[in-house]
Amino acid sequence: MIRALFIVTTALALGACATAPAPTEPPAQTPKPADGAPGSDRYEHKVDSGPEQRPDVESQPEPVPKEEPLSAYGNPKTYSVWGKTYQVMESAAGYEEEGLASWYGRKFHGYRTSSGEPFDMYRFTAAHRTLPLPTYARVTNLDNGKSLVVRVNDRGPFHSERIIDLSWAAAARLGIEGKGTGRVRVEALTVREKVKPSREGTVPTAVRAAVDSPPPDTAKAAEGDELYLQAGAFQALDSARNLERALRDELKLPVSVRQPESSALYKVWLGPFASNEARDRARQAIRQAGFTPPIPVN
Incomplete structure (x- = not known):
């Protein structure tokens, strides 16, 4: 990584920063520890x-x-x-x-x-x-x-x-x-x-899942309902596939990439889950692994 000494054009100097090489001699007022x-x-x-x-x-x-x-x-x-x-x-x-x-x-x-x-x-x-x-x-x-x-x-x-x-x-x-x-x-x-959740559709190349979600419901899903988590939505298929692989390799969860007919985005979904409680446990595990918390979808 190449770093360079730079000169500030105003009276307020940036100082001897980590992003620039040190001066030839240490400042007199700051002896080198x-x-x-x-x-x-x-x-x-x-x-x-x-x-x-x-x-x-x-x-x-x-x-x-x-x-x-x-x-x-x-x-x-x-x-x-x-x-x-x-x-x-x-x-x-x-x-x-x-x-x-x-x-x-x-x-x-x-x-x-x-x-x-x-x-x-x-x-x-x-x-x-x-x-x-x-x-x-x-x-x-x-x-x-x-x-x-x-x-x-x-x-x-x-x-x-x-x-x-x-x-x-x-x-x-x-x-x-x-x-x-x-x-x-x-x-x-x-x-x-x-403290605000992000909003889908505000990012041009990848849409981040919302940070917040409704309180978990421990009841089982109604018959015929399928519970999923959406981990991200991307314009590029390669980006969606990369997230799919990362989630599968690290968390061993069922994950797939979908592209609904009405959307131009490739969406990364996890599930289906048998209950809201199971889905919430998965969401917590994803967050603890360092991924952006996914949003619940049905």
Whole structure:
């Protein structure tokens, strides 16, 4: 992963961030701690990688969006990298984009991010070129349907084909660590938006299942009724097949791809289930596995 030192064009500097190489000499007011401790200004490792001992990222709780003041660092109106000027957004409200995600890890662990916080590859964080710092965002892997809330506290990646740089933990949780990059959708979250269910039809290439669903009914399905879960809906058949395989391989649940005559979307359905209680147990298992919670359908 190539990183570059960039010069901020306003009086407010981004600082020695994890997304840029350290200055030639550490700042006089911040002596370099030993052993790569948080706040260091020199990289111990020349090549980036994941941790030698992998912690369990599946059980790690996601960040909960909350109101936070803008960071004192990393939020200039504009800054320049490699001769290109970027304008920091005044608000993250309504931001949504699809593109490639990359990740960074051990090489930058413990070093300062653009916001001034130490980078921790074991936390669910990310770097973005223009979102305000900090911003909470939901990142969804478009190839397997897994999604995760991250806290954006750094700047980067400065490659035009990439839209976000994830911490190692976030990349591992989303299933893109091994490939290095992955196709994702990034949606900025506010405290109010976090508690609302998403709405089908608001995403151009893949429709995420709603986060909330009606309370479970433990009664058995009425005779002739079939109970299903919809895990996602996609315009591309390949994306639907990828989610189908991921769900089947990880959860061993009955899953199929359907395309109703009245819809142009390929829908990933699980089931049928014998009762609402069985369906709700499956939905909980899917959520705990890191996938976006599916919506009940009949």
